[in-house]
Amino acid sequence: MYTDESQKTLCDAVEDLVMAWPGVSRKTTFGYPSYVADGVLFAVVSEQGLSLTRLTDxxxxxxxxxxxxxxxxxxxxxxxxxxxxRVDHPEDAPVERALRQSYEAAVV
Incomplete structure (x- = not known):
């Protein structure tokens, strides 16, 4: 459920990055677009921003x-x-690195 265009923009940018990664698919979690790798949730896009679910401390x-x-x-x-x-560009280095780490933890 999007409340503004910025969420759709963020979702589109996340998809541009992750949908080419092996085993990634999109589903809905808590009503928001979310991304799983081999069935394991690793990211959610909401009005709060980008949530990474599998990061280590x-x-x-x-x-x-x-x-x-x-x-x-x-x-x-x-x-x-x-x-x-809260990000506008998930391809910015720290965010993309963390997104990749969350993904990699999901496929282990």
Missing amino acids: AERARLERSLAVEPFDTGGRLVRRWATV
């Missing part, structure tokens, strides 16, 4: 050095393990 800390990272909010319930960042 070290990978999350590295991302936090570049961007503000927050937990994913599912209508008042926080999913603290998910690293959510």
Whole structure:
């Protein structure tokens, strides 16, 4: 469920990156576009931004050095393990690296 055009733009940009990766498909999680690799969720796009579901603590800390990272909010319930960042361009180096790491953790 998109509330503005920026979410669609972010979703399109994420898809441009991840849909060529082996085993990736799109589904819906909590009503939002989400991306799975071999059936394992690794990213969600929402009005909160891009949520990465499979980062290690070290990978999350590295991302936090570049961007503000927050937990994913599912209508008042926080999913603290998910690293959510507000981005316009997921191909920017820190975000793309973290997105790739979340994907790689899903396919292990």
